[in-house]
Amino acid sequence: MGKNLILETMAREMQTGVVVFDKNGSALYANPFFLKSFPPVSGGVEGKSVFECIKSERLLKSVEVFLKKRGGASEDIEISDGTRHFSVHIVPIKDKADFSLILFLQDITEEKRVETIKRDFVANVSHELRTPLASIKGYSETLLEGGMDDPDTLREFLRVIDRHATRMSRLIDDLLILSRLESHQMTIVASPIDPGELVSSTVSGFQKQARDKGITLSVILPGELPKALGDRDRLEQVMVNLLDNAIKYTPSGGKVKVSACQEDGFIRVDVEDTGIGIPEGDISRIFERFYRVDKARSRELGGTGLGLAIVKHIIQGHNGRLHVESAPGKGSVFSFFIRACG
Numbered sequence: 001m002g003k004n005l006i007l008e009t010m011a012r013e014m015q016t017g018v019v020v021f022d023k024n025g026s027a028l029y030a031n032p033f034f035l036k037s038f039p040p041v042s043g044g045v046e047g048k049s050v051f052e053c054i055k056s057e058r059l060l061k062s063v064e065v066f067l068k069k070r071g072g073a074s075e076d077i078e079i080s081d082g083t084r085h086f087s088v089h090i091v092p093i094k095d096k097a098d099f100s101l102i103l104f105l106q107d108i109t110e111e112k113r114v115e116t117i118k119r120d121f122v123a124n125v126s127h128e129l130r131t132p133l134a135s136i137k138g139y140s141e142t143l144l145e146g147g148m149d150d151p152d153t154l155r156e157f158l159r160v161i162d163r164h165a166t167r168m169s170r171l172i173d174d175l176l177i178l179s180r181l182e183s184h185q186m187t188i189v190a191s192p193i194d195p196g197e198l199v200s201s202t203v204s205g206f207q208k209q210a211r212d213k214g215i216t217l218s219v220i221l222p223g224e225l226p227k228a229l230g231d232r233d234r235l236e237q238v239m240v241n242l243l244d245n246a247i248k249y250t251p252s253g254g255k256v257k258v259s260a261c262q263e264d265g266f267i268r269v270d271v272e273d274t275g276i277g278i279p280e281g282d283i284s285r286i287f288e289r290f291y292r293v294d295k296a297r298s299r300e301l302g303g304t305g306l307g308l309a310i311v312k313h314i315i316q317g318h319n320g321r322l323h324v325e326s327a328p329g330k331g332s333v334f335s336f337f338i339r340a341c342g
């Protein structure tokens with residue numbers, strides 16, 4: 001088989017952009033992947049300048065140095081147009097008096113995205129742990145420096161320490177649940193469950209919390225509901241997280257209503273509140289880890305912004321659906337749908 005055919009096939013099939021420039025910086029050749037990633041404004045790339053092919057000042061600078069020197073060692077740079085990121089391997093080739101440059105461009109947008117998520121995640125976790133830890137340290141130091149003499153102060157400070165320690169351990173529990181869900185170590189084991197029982201029992205667990213805050217918490221269930229196909233424990237977690245939010249973000253005197261019904265082969269559960277609501281622009285983001293509409297307010301209420309991220313993962317694991325309707329100052333309805341049996 002001819003070498004040219006092999007080389008041509010490689011250039012055509014590789015998932016890396018390849019573009020070659022002559023000694024004057026005019027394009028000689030580009031492979032299909034390059035043309036797909038950087039479509040020329042008109043025609044092909046042949047004869048076009050480096051900047052016409054790739055709009056990057058950073059790349060242009062490097063290429064100009066190579067063209068001026070007519071040589072040098074190969075170089076690796078990264079370029080970005082704001083949304084996409086490419087790693088560019090620039091290789092000069094010299095053949096007697098002739099000279100050209102081959103550029104290999106690899107799309108690293110996804111790697112960059114994951115890198116950013118990881119970095120933000122570590123920053124968020126550290127920040128969320130530092131706040132309660134600083135309080136625990138501050139209060140225990142005060143006690144050790146003599147604050148223990150007054151029993152009332154002692155009790156009050158210990159309570160604060162206990163509250164912050166609880167918060168830290170909740171944060172770690174939530175992080176572990178999320179990481180297990182994301183790495184699929186926590187599998188969803190679906191079996192027929194009674195949705196009415198799930199709703200009633202989780203709501204009962206919140207009656208005291210609602211009463212203490214002066215919120216009316218009620219349940220509306222139809223006479224008969226088919227079984228749902230789900231993981232009882234995980235769905236209980238969904239209910240707990242939604243109810244916790246509904247009560248937390250509803251001022252005293254408000255109402256929280258939970259209902260379930262059957263809809264197109266699904267069991268639909270609605271958790272409705274008359275609380276503060278969510279601005280439209282934030283609705284698409286509240287399921288992201290650590291996202292809170294009002295950071296200071298949520299944190300004061302003990303929230304870290306992980307509850308809905310967990311809800312989203314569990315419902316996705318059930319191949320179910322989530323829906324949110326909300327109006328600031330009026331209230332919110334969080335609905336989830338999971339398959340009914342039969």
Ligand SMILES: Nc1ncnc2c1ncn2[C@@H]1O[C@H](COP(=O)(O)OP(=O)(O)OP(=O)(O)O)[C@@H](O)[C@H]1O
Nearest residue numbers: 245246249277286292293298303304305306307308
């Ligand atoms: N029922 C609701 N009413 C108004 N805002 C809500 C409601 N549910 C969630 N939100 C908003 O969405 C954000 C994210 O909710 P999520 O449950 O993920 O986090 P959190 O309640 O702040 O903390 P955590 O659940 O980890 O304790 C909240 O901070 C709040 O701003």
Ligand SMILES: [Mg+2]
Nearest residue numbers: 245303307308
């Ligand atoms: Mg929450």
